Amino acid sequence: MSADQESPFSAETGVRRMPAWRVALPALIIALLAIIALYWPTVVGIATIWWNFETYAHGMLVIPIILYMIGTRRRELAALEPQVAPVGLALLLSLSLGWLVADAAEVSVVQHFALAGMMQTVVYTLLGGGVTWAIAFPLAYLWFAVPVGEALIPPLQQVTAWFTVAGLRLTGIPVWWEGLHLVVPSGSFEVAEACSGLRYLIASVALGFLYAYLSYRSLWRRLAFIALSVAMPVVANGIRAYGIVMIAHLSDMKYATGIDHLIYGWLFFGLVVLLMFWIGSFWREPVDDAPTLALLPLNQPPVPVPSTGGYAQRYALWTVVVVLAAAVGPLWADWINRAERGVVSVTLPAPAAVTPWQGPEADTGDWEPKFSGADAVVRSHYLRDGRIVHLYIAYYRQQRPDAKLVSSQNSLYDGKRWRYVGGGQLKAQLGKDEWPLQATLLTDGQRRRLVWSAYWEGGRLVVSPYVAKLWEAWDRLSGAQRGSAIIAVAADYEVQPDEVEPLLRDFLTQMWPDIAATLLQPSGGK
Incomplete structure (x- = not known):
């Protein structure tokens, strides 16, 4: 065969090359x-x-x-x-x-x-x-x-706290457990976000996925090892957290209380990965290096390579069609963004009190919800018979990358001052409609506070952040632009949260018409 004659076979693999x-x-x-x-x-x-x-x-x-x-x-x-x-x-x-x-x-x-x-x-x-x-x-x-994976942090924190408490109790260490806060005789601990084990879980699954692909051929073996790579870091992180608390407790809080506990964590994770690979080696399959397709005899005369002309025309057309289909989203988004240029500034006054409530008064307390980029914020409190109800509203006229109502960076409380101790959902009759509310129980070590909150989306209340996002998208794509907000009311209680539930219900019943009217027609201008 002459040097310039094109072969239909690859010299490297021996497999026939397809002109397509x-x-x-x-x-x-x-x-x-x-x-x-x-x-x-x-x-x-x-x-x-x-x-x-x-x-x-x-x-x-x-x-x-x-x-x-x-x-x-x-x-x-x-x-x-x-x-x-x-x-x-x-x-x-x-x-x-x-x-x-x-x-x-x-x-x-x-x-x-x-x-x-x-x-x-x-x-x-x-x-x-x-x-x-x-x-x-x-x-x-x-x-x-x-x-x-950020959505997995809260449940992983809860699992880690459960593992830690269970381990401490099994080894006879008395522990007081409230939410993510643990207290043992030698000191107190909190299962922070960094201790949730998310980074270990993601790294383990990524490595497990790759190992499963390279080491196995059957689907069930691959899936089994991937399942192992999910379970092991969760259990191992719980054991790690328990070990850190035990080290700190036995050393009278001298060790494993600072950055060193993160170092211990990565060393421990390395051992867990090695153990995971060792377990997986027991059902490892040999790699078959033999060609999977039969080759033509070597003495067969060269087969002319078909022309690529037909392929070229077809693929040129389909490349254009594929790019146009993919371009629909960004082109439509650009059109919407052009129509929204010119942010409207808004002013959101605190609703006036309705008898027998008194207020509003500026809320200077240390309950500090954080909702970044809000176009208007209301922080006030109202009084009735010596009892105080706090009102917080963060209003967004228009969602932007740096100003989003639903964001992992936003929070109903300052985590450095308050601890989450529980929560749930309830319903409240507000005007003619019954709306869902989210209840959040907080404590700063001295006070106990009940917070009721909901997302306000163009006249409706929702508690699910996913539903809130869907309504935001609908309002923006439909051109309604009715705005969105977080509404939260709070009151302190002594022993049980049901002590202040009637107070919050009365406040919302009396004040809701004015709150809704304020949100539907905020004052402002270009």
Whole structure:
């Protein structure tokens, strides 16, 4: 065979090369780069979280790991012929619209998931189901690039506290437990967010996913090891927290009370990962290096390579269609943002007291809810028969990246002064309607406070942050722009919260019409 004659076989793998790959692969790269450009602010947002938050720093390694995993299957992929999957176009459009809804509601994590889903869908649309299935595991690994998991912190804190208390009681150490606060004879402890074990859990699952892919071939073995990588860090973090409390207790609070307990945590986590890999080695499968596809005889004469002309025209068209479908979300969002330019300043006066209530008076107490970027804030208190009810309202005329009603950075109380000790939901008759409210019990060590709160979305009250986000998106996409707010009322009690529940109900019953009217028609101007 002459040097300039093109062979239909790969000298490296011995597998026949399909001419469609020479067109499909560049088309895929162009489409992915176009999506990155269209969703550049979302890409930057993800990368910023990777860089600034240690919990999600593994995200910087996700793409190289995916490319490595795909590289291990290059022989199988070279023997598959990529084909366009038109049904993927509908899914791509749906994800783009999902990103639009998330953008309207300012829900970054959904935007991040939508972007990852669009990249996976582009692979399916341009390469087809056969190729996508062959690299399904590496494609699924792309979800680890999404910085997500903050919603797991509260339940993980509760699990860690339970493990710690159970361990202390089993070893005969008396402990007083309230919420996330623990007191033993030698001192007090709090299960902070950093002690929730989230970073250990995410790191463990990411490593477990990779180990399962490289070590096993059967699906059930892979799923079993992934389940192990989820369970082990949760249990291990509970044991770690118990060990830290015990070390501090036995050393009279000299050790494991500062930064050293984080160092102990990472060392302990390293041992847990080694133990997890050791357990997984018992059902490890040997890697089959043999070719999975039969090759043509070596003495068979060269087969002419089919022309790529037909493939080129088809893939050029589909690349354009894919990019246009992906562009629907950001183009629509840009149109909405242009229509909203010109932020309206608002003033939100404290509602006047209704007899027999007195007020309002400026609330100068140390109950300090934090809702960043609110366009207007009301902090007042009212009196009746010597009893005080605190009113807090944070109003948002328009949601912005730095001003969001529902955000993990916002809080109903200052965590440095108050501790959460419980809560639940209830319903209250406000005007003609019965609305849900969220009850939150707080203590600062001396006082006990009952807080009732709800999100106000254009005239309706909701307690679910997810429902609130959906209403925000609907108002923005529909052009209603009726504003949103957090409304919270609070009163102190001595022993049980039901001591002040009638007081809060009476306050809301009397004051709700004026509160609602103030929110529906805030004063302000350009």
